[in-house]
Amino acid sequence: MKNYRPVQAPPGRVVLLEPTEDRETAMNRAIILSALGLVAGLAWGMSQASASDLVEGFLEKKDPAKIEKICAKAEKRYQKIFGKPSEDEDATVILMYKYTFCPERVSVPQGTLVRWVNVDKRTSHSTWLKEAGQPESERIFPEEIVEIPFDMPPGDYPYLCGPHWEADGMVGIVTVTP
Template sequence: MWSNNKAKIICVALAAVLTAASGVQASDLTVSAKQKTICAKADARYQELYPNAKDDGVVVVKLYKYTFCPRNVTVKPGTTVRWVNVDKRTSHSVWLKQAGEAESERFFPEEQWEFPFITPGEYPYLCGPHWDQEDMRGFVRVTD
């Protein structure tokens, strides 16, 4: 029998190959001046909510005003990315759609969701309810 972890690793690895073949690049996700301003506010809100945060080797991406902050991250294999909702009212999700992963449950302000990136590759992701109208997308590059 396959364990859920083995199946997940194989699915993510296959998705990495397919994503690489599709030509999606982190540079496709440019960061506008508006997004930079939003991300500065997201960083301040995170510090306000979690003044003594110890991220213990995880990479934190904040969700604020329909924006992933930072929008593009590069991590080493085995790194966990933690998405933290620092909005005041809006719920979000994280969906590694091209990797074949199920969309996360919606998480509300001050809630979080994590995903371990095991296999090198490029992983575009989006917020299920907000990617289409708000262009709420992000990108994780996993490299040695």
Template sequence: MLSKTFAFALLAGVMMIGSAQAGDVCEEAEARYQEVKNELPSDEGVTVVKLYNYNFCPPKLTVKAGTTVRFVNVDKRTSHSVWLKEAGKEESERFFPVEFWEFPFTEKGEYPYLCGPHWEREGMRATITVE
């Protein structure tokens, strides 16, 4: 039988590994975005959020009113959507790798959003604050 000390140490180690992986995922998303960026329209004038490995990167973003945010799927296999459910917006259509969806944030406020098909994953819930 595992001692309580060993079980606690094991759990702490797993949590540390999970935290390190979560921190690295946005770096991986940026690297993948750089690989596919030439296949997309110019990102000049928009703010980009990457969807990668069941995460929105960055998970928290602050923009000025009038900013268009482009959500880019940089995964290699899965489709995603963006749903500003609390703001009463309809869910976007699913978009596949190297596809995107854009939304203009015109009104100040806090906008939680999620990925419709993957909402249960912590990384697939995020927030945009519009100032």
């Protein structure tokens, strides 16, 4: 025999009733959902453990000649906006342009200030050192910046653009040296 439970309805609407499952079906569903949750949790954990490999995989698939052209255009745009080359800044600058970080790989001494600058005309980005346990930045709109001091221990720190890393492969690596 099926039981019925009320279904919450929007204000001013009739409350509907829907059939509930019998006890055995409900128990089976709970067991299946628990197993799926365990599998999803394990998969999530494995993806966390291999974030560096994931970023390296994205970077290896990119065409270096195409990236070079994009980064040259990004630098021209930076100079147009700020009136000087990015290398003349008091921080290590990484440009965000056309779903690409320029440069995608950078090596900095421990304690260096790294500045991400969005030189796109319309697209917002973010920076996220997910593997390092850092929170994702707020959206960085055109001509805005985000700065992070790399006081972390020496090593590789993969980072990504929260909204564009999966579909567009917008990832990079900061290597901190002693």
